[in-house]
Structure formats: structure tokens, C-alpha cells
Amino acid sequence: MLKNNAARLRLIIPLLVLVIVSVGFVLNSGTGTLSALGWGDIVLLCPLGALGTMLAAKLLIPQALISLGIAVVLIVVLGPAFCAWICPVPLVQKIRGIFGEPKNKGREGQQIAIAESSSGGEVVEAEVIAAPATVVKAGEELSDKEKASLKGCASGCDACASKREKLDSRHFILGGTLLSAAIFGFPVFCLVCPIGLTFATTLLVIRLFSGGDVTIALLVVPILLIVEVVVFRKWCSRLCPLSAFMSLISKVNRTFKPQVDTAKCIENSQGTKCGLCAQACEELIDPRHPERGAREMNECTRCRACVDVCPGNALSIPILPKKDKRLEGAPPLQNNDAGV
Amino acid sequence: MEDSQTENQLDESRDVQELGEDPQAKDELSKGPGPVSRRSFVLGVGGIAVLGGLGGLRFVPHGSLVRPPGGQDEDRVIAACFRCERCYEICPRGVIAPAHIEDGILAMRTPTFDFSNDYCDWCQESKGGEPLCVKACPTLALELPAGATPENTILGKAVLNTDWCLAYRLIGCRYCYDACPYEAMGLDSTGRPYVIDDKCNGCGACESVCVSLKNGSIALGATERAIVIRPLDAVQGGESPHA
Numbered sequence: 001m002l003k004n005n006a007a008r009l010r011l012i013i014p015l016l017v018l019v020i021v022s023v024g025f026v027l028n029s030g031t032g033t034l035s036a037l038g039w040g041d042i043v044l045l046c047p048l049g050a051l052g053t054m055l056a057a058k059l060l061i062p063q064a065l066i067s068l069g070i071a072v073v074l075i076v077v078l079g080p081a082f083c084a085w086i087c088p089v090p091l092v093q094k095i096r097g098i099f100g101e102p103k104n105k106g107r108e109g110q111q112i113a114i115a116e117s118s119s120g121g122e123v124v125e126a127e128v129i130a131a132p133a134t135v136v137k138a139g140e141e142l143s144d145k146e147k148a149s150l151k152g153c154a155s156g157c158d159a160c161a162s163k164r165e166k167l168d169s170r171h172f173i174l175g176g177t178l179l180s181a182a183i184f185g186f187p188v189f190c191l192v193c194p195i196g197l198t199f200a201t202t203l204l205v206i207r208l209f210s211g212g213d214v215t216i217a218l219l220v221v222p223i224l225l226i227v228e229v230v231v232f233r234k235w236c237s238r239l240c241p242l243s244a245f246m247s248l249i250s251k252v253n254r255t256f257k258p259q260v261d262t263a264k265c266i267e268n269s270q271g272t273k274c275g276l277c278a279q280a281c282e283e284l285i286d287p288r289h290p291e292r293g294a295r296e297m298n299e300c301t302r303c304r305a306c307v308d309v310c311p312g313n314a315l316s317i318p319i320l321p322k323k324d325k326r327l328e329g330a331p332p333l334q335n336n337d338a339g340v
Numbered sequence: 341m342e343d344s345q346t347e348n349q350l351d352e353s354r355d356v357q358e359l360g361e362d363p364q365a366k367d368e369l370s371k372g373p374g375p376v377s378r379r380s381f382v383l384g385v386g387g388i389a390v391l392g393g394l395g396g397l398r399f400v401p402h403g404s405l406v407r408p409p410g411g412q413d414e415d416r417v418i419a420a421c422f423r424c425e426r427c428y429e430i431c432p433r434g435v436i437a438p439a440h441i442e443d444g445i446l447a448m449r450t451p452t453f454d455f456s457n458d459y460c461d462w463c464q465e466s467k468g469g470e471p472l473c474v475k476a477c478p479t480l481a482l483e484l485p486a487g488a489t490p491e492n493t494i495l496g497k498a499v500l501n502t503d504w505c506l507a508y509r510l511i512g513c514r515y516c517y518d519a520c521p522y523e524a525m526g527l528d529s530t531g532r533p534y535v536i537d538d539k540c541n542g543c544g545a546c547e548s549v550c551v552s553l554k555n556g557s558i559a560l561g562a563t564e565r566a567i568v569i570r571p572l573d574a575v576q577g578g579e580s581p582h583a
């Protein structure tokens with residue numbers, strides 16, 4: 001049964017990736033890290049790394065273009081499933097658990113975080129220009145390039161507009177990542193990418209024990225990694241440009257989306273309040289009432305938490321949405337208490 | 341992870357409250373939530389500023405490094421290398437190593453050489469002379485110009501420190517002379533080795549066999565081997581790497 005296994009699998013797979021990469025490193029097999037995973041001549045590059053290096057080196061790199069195409073296709077089909085199933089960052093974030101933190105402060109926040117609807121690109125620009133003075137004062141007046149990047153973000157999202165448009169800080173970072181690579185002539189973000197740093201740490205440790213390679217980086221790299229994703233706990237939802245990239249592309253995603261069988265959902269069949277699926281969602285999506293979640297369905301990482309928690313087994317992740325049970329088919333709710 | 345999630349949600353609620361108390365924010369809310377919340381904007385701009393700061397490292401001069409074959413155009417390596425670590429993973433002799441933070445933050449994790457155990461033979465042994473690192477590099481950061489050979493691609497130059505070299509204490513050591521595959525070393529009348537700069541391509545064979553450090557009691561105060569490969573510009577002041 002996948003039910004209980006999904007959460008475990010989501011730990012095992014990233015661990016397995018780390019092990020495979022480590023073994024590959026020891027055996028000189030050329031497996032590569034997640035930055036450029038592959039076998040022999042077939043290599044799949046990180047889409048951001050591919051874009052960044054092409055922008056920085058100002059040249060078209062065939063391998064990078066092909067990888068970018070494959071990555072886009074994968075994201076269109078699977079959405080940001082990478083985040084839940086392969087990315088090692090959630091694994092690193094488990095370190096938090098070691099320093100036993102106060103648990104279960106409650107979930108009151110959930111209901112307050114009502115979906116924010118938004119409008120098109122003009123509003124974004126207006127926001128940018130009318131930015132509060134406090135933001136600008138930080139000693140960094142917005143340079144033209146930064147403004148350009150912001151506009152770039154806005155129009156970029158405009159292009160793939162859906163019913164509810166929302167830009168968040170990740171998209172700024174994505175813009176900054178690409179722009180900084182182009183301006184400074186090297187992939188700036190790759191220096192601090194936590195996925196890269198995770199593998200760098202692994203390889204540094206292997207080199208320490210296999211070759212006695214002692215370096216300050218053995219301290220600096222893991223510390224930077226921990227500061228990024230463990231101390232700053234919201235890396236994934238607030239800063240990760242890869243997540244931003246995937247969320248933008250998965251706006252056109254139509255496959256493998258969690259779907260509620262409204263007939264089975266106990267909100268309908270028993271007329272009770274439930275909302276367990278929305279509570280289980282780490283991406284703050286509400287699968288039952290998508291318009292109510294703090295974030296949109298394109299952020300869904302297919303972690304299956306909602307599927308596993310559903311008391312009525314009403315949720316599934318079908319390859320293609322079933323016509324009669326479409327997610328959109330759930331009765332839209334105008335306010336919070338209409339869902340009973 | 342559950343913790344963080346709860347925290348996330350609490351945070352969201354806090355934000356909403358904070359926004360509610362701020363008259364300006366209230367105004368924004370009454371207009372309907374904008375596409376970018378103020379916190380997102382601050383975080384985003386802050387992140388961009390950090391990236392800008394990191395980008396500035398490009399203009400901080402850093403010491404040059406001995407690069408693997410195809411990495412002789414330093415600008416190209418810095419621009420196209422995205423630290424995927426394939427080159428040093430695949431190196432069959434394990435001589436390609438990540439540059440350390442001591443070599444500069446910008447250079448950190450880019451490929452350089454570690455000749456302590458072996459040297460670069462252009463994968464002659466395992467691949468018939470086609471360097472695997474160049475082949476493995478997915479972003480063309482390591483790329484050999486047409487007609488590049490081990491002889492005309494100068495990775496670096498061997499530099500002999502006569503203070504630390506055992507032979508210069510007339511011990512008769514000539515490991516480096518024997519190891520050099522390019523006849524780039526000579527022996528003087530007393531049997532002491534010297535480097536023939538014109539023929540040295542920096543393969544590292546001499547450095548990999550030098551035993552001077554293992555005899556630290558003889559060469560007192562030595563911090564590295566008596567013969568090491570230095571980047572070309574450190575030796576000759578930036579002459580073209582492709583002679």
C-alpha cells in the first residue's frame with residue numbers, strides 16, 4: 001500500500017540519490033550529481049544551471065539546451081514533483097528534528113491564509129514603482145537592471161497567466177539568478193544553491209576520508225547549507241529559484257494532479273467539515289477547494305500527503321483528470337463557512 | 341517538516357494581522373491583495389541584492405589555478421562551470437580536485453589539480469588520449485581547441501625549489517627526472533634535476549613522485565613538495581597558454 005509508504009519513500013529516494021552519487025564518485029563512474037546527472041554522454045543538467053551558464057558564457061550549449069527542453073517537458077507532465085521526491089533539501093531540513101523543537105502549535109493559521117487573488121502584470125509594475133521607501137533605503141537604490149528584472153518577472157508571469165496570478169519572492173530570486181549570471185558572467189546562484197551544497201558537502205567528506213583533503217570548505221559549505229535551509233526554514237517556499245521556475249512552468253501542467261472524488265468526499269457524503277487534505281498539504285494548497293488555499297495547484301509537489309490523509313479515500317492522483325470528477329467540479333465556495 | 345509547516349501557517353496568519361494593523365497595508369488590502377505582498381517584495385529584493393553582492397566577487401582578483409585540459413581560458417571556466425563536479429568525479433586518476441575556498445570564493449568547487457598521488461596523462465591509459473574530463477563537462481567549461489595535444493596545451497609549469505629539493509643536498513634523488521614523460525627535466529653535472537621550461541606542460545608527474553616532504557627532517561620548514569606545478573601566469577606573467 002502506497003498510503004504509508006509515500007512519506008517514507010520521499011525520504012528513501014533522496015537518500016538513495018545521495019548514495020548513488022557517492023558511490024559514483026568513489027568509483028569514478030561519471031554519474032554526476034543532481035546538477036548534471038547522467039550516464040555516459042546522456043546528461044540531464046539542472047535547468048537553472050543550464051540557463052545560467054548559457055547566459056554567463058554567452059554561448060549556446062547543446063547539452064544545456066537539450067536538458068532544458070527535457071526539464072520543461074518533465075515539469076509540464078509532473079509539475080514540481082522533484083521538490084517532494086528527489087530534492088535533497090527536505091532531507092537536510094530533517095536536521096531540525098534533531099534539535100527537538102516545540103511541536104504542534106496548532107493550525108489556526110491555515111484558515112486565515114485565504115487565497116489571495118490577483119490581477120495582471122500592470123499591477124505588478126505599479127507595485128514595483130510604488131515600492132515603499134523602506135525597501136529602497138537599505139542602501140541599495142533599485143538599479144535599472146533590478147527594475148528590469150522585476151519587470152521581466154512580471155511580464156514573464158503575464159505570459160503564462162492563469163485565473164489567479166501571484167508573484168512571490170521566489171520569482172524575484174529567479175529573475176535575480178538569471179540576471180546576475182548574465183551581468184556578472186558566471187552562474188552566481190550556483191555558488192549558494194543548497195542542492196549543489198548538499199552534494200558538495202558529501203563529496204568533500206568523501207575526499208576528506210579518501211584523500212585526506214582538509215579544507216576550510218569542510219566547515220563553510222555545510223554551515224552555509226544549514227543556514228540557508230535549516231535556520232532559514234522557508235527556503236523552499238520563499239527563496240528557491242528552482243521552485244519558482246517549476247511553479248511557472250507547471251501552470252500549464254494538467255496531468256498527475258490531485259483530484260477529489262466529490263461523491264466520496266465526506267464533506268458531501270456525510271455533510272461534515274473535514275479539511276484534512278488542506279491541513280496535510282505542505283504547500284498550503286487546498287485540494288478540495290483550490291480557490292481557498294493560500295497557494296495554487298501549480299505548486300503541488302505530488303507528495304501524496306493529501307491522498308494519504310483523506311478519511312474517505314476521495315483523493316487520487318490520476319494521470320489525466322477524470323471528466324466527471326474534475327477538481328474544478330467541486331462546488332466553489334464564496335466564504336469560509338459555506339463548505340459545511 | 342510538520343513543524344515548519346505549522347510555522348509557515350502561523351507566519352502567514354501573523355502577516356495578515358500585521359498587514360491589518362498597518363494603515364498603508366490596509367489600503368492595499370482594500371484594493372484587493374496585490375500580486376506581490378510586501379514581504380515577498382522585501383525578501384525578493386533582498387535576495388537579489390545578495391546575488392548582486394556575490395556577483396561582485398567576479399571583480400575580486402583571485403589567484404590563478406592550474407586547470408584541467410581545456411580549462412586554460414580562465415574566463416571561460418568561471419563563466420561556464422556551474423560546479424556540477426562531473427570532471428573530478430570522472431577523472432580515472434583522481435587528480436582533478438575541487439578548488440578550495442582558500443583559492444577564492446569564486447573559484448571554490450571549480451576544477452583544479454591535486455598532484456599528490458598521480459598526474460594527468462590526458463587519459464592516455466584509460467581512454468587513448470582523450471581527456472575524460474573534457475568529455476564529461478556538460479557546459480563546455482572545459483573545451484580543447486582544435487589540434488590541442490598534451491605537448492601544446494600548457495596546464496602549468498613545474499617549479500623546483502632548490503632549498504627543499506633533496507638532490508640539492510646532494511642526496512642523489514632524481515625521482516622527478518625519471519618520472520617526466522615529456523623530457524622536460526635535465527640533470528646538471530652533479531646529478532641535480534632542473535626543469536626545462538620550454539618542454540614542461542605541467543602534467544604533474546614530477547610533483548606526484550617528489551619525496552621531499554616525506555623527508556621533512558632533511559628539508560626543514562618545507563610546506564609543500566620541492567617541485568610543484570604552478571599556474572602559467574604565476575610563472576611567466578600571463579603568456580598565452582596555447583603555444
